Amino acid sequence: MFRSSTGITPGTAFEPRLIEAASTCEVMLVVIGPRWLTITKGGVPSIKAPADWVRMEIEFALHNNAKVIPILVGDISMPSKDELPDTISELAGRQYIRLHHRSSRYSLDQIADSVRALVTANNGVLPPPPAQxxxxxxxxxxxxxxxxxxxxxxxxxxxxxxxxxxxxxxxxxxxxxxxxxxxxxxxxxxxxxxxxxxxxxxxxxxxxxxxxxxxxxxxxxxxxxxxxxxxxxxxxxxxxxxxxxxxxxxxxxxxxxxxxxxxxxxxxxxxxxxxxxxxxx
CATH class of the missing domain: 2.60.120.1060 (NPCBM/NEW2 domain)
Known part of the structure; x- marks a missing residue:
């Protein structure tokens, strides 16, 4: 499992490591909170800014045909295709999992079970290595x-x-x-x-x-x-x-x-x- 805040050691160039992790993952969890579409950078929604790492990592994963699972925090709605940049618009058609704070243990177990089922598909045989x-x-x-x-x-x-x-x-x-x-x-x-x-x-x-x-x-x-x-x-x-x-x-x-x-x-x-x-x- 890779998380940038803990998966990159101090002094390591983070850009190549992020590109590698996003491009070679089998499953990516995209955590979507209430302000995911409205946080701005220079007056532009961050998710649509050319240099936004969140969107770029999703692009890399989709490009490599990874299983990209939206995780909706709370009672928010899944973003529509029109609300998303064209390069990640297919995210709107992916089945999501909802994460509720009041039942976080149940939600996290559900997420873990879903990921486990995906990476151990085909009678426990892992899928072929992703693109390098x-x-x-x-x-x-x-x-x-x-x-x-x-x-x-x-x-x-x-x-x-x-x-x-x-x-x-x-x-x-x-x-x-x-x-x-x-x-x-x-x-x-x-x-x-x-x-x-x-x-x-x-x-x-x-x-x-x-x-x-x-x-x-x-x-x-x-x-x-x-x-x-x-x-x-x-x-x-x-x-x-x-x-x-x-x-x-x-x-x-x-x-x-x-x-x-x-x-x-x-x-x-x-x-x-x-x-x-x-x-x-």
């Missing part, structure tokens, strides 16, 4: 533009420790940041959050993010500061994966960039990130 999680940056690059760095990134108020950052200073060595990886058809899916860096000098910029598999465009998304995009793709047939990011209008030539800088005009330099790109086997 690999951070894309751990594979090592096969190609990389000069302005691309593998490092941490802050996107929409959240720090992502295993990111791909395309950031230029003074001038762009290449107007499109490219980085390649060898997947070898070993992975089922690819997921990342793409966006403009929180500390971008020019926060109003727009970034274009492209995912290319074996020379074929798989996806193209647009993001801006505070409005990242989530990219989730099937890559089971992909041998070579290439990620391309750019800012439209970036000055191409260093000499022209120098002239623009001297005259105080923007070279529209990109400050973009692929945040925690993740592969699922």
């Amino acid at each position: 999680v690999t951070m894309l940056t751990s594979l090592g690059t096969t190609s990389r533009s000069a302005d691309i760095k593998l490092c941490g990134a802050n996107v929409n108020g959240r720090h992502y420790s295993e990111s791909i950052v395309y950031r230029c200073t003074d001038f762009a060595t290449a107007v499109r940041g490219r980085v390649g990886f060898d997947l070898g058809r070993r992975f089922r899916s690819f997921k990342t959050t793409a966006g403009v860096l929180d500390d971008a000098v020019e926060g109003g910029q727009t970034g274009i993010f492209q995912v290319i598999g074996d020379g074929i465009m798989l996806a193209e998304h647009t993001a801006s500061q505070g409005k990242p995009c989530v990219i989730d793709l099937n890559v089971s047939t992909v041998l070579r994966l290439e990620l391309v990011a750019y800012r439209p209008g970036t000055t191409e030539h260093p000499m022209l960039a120098g002239v623009m800088a001297i005259s105080g005009r923007s070279n529209k330099l990109p400050e973009l990130a692929w945040a925690n790109p993740t592969l699922y086997a």
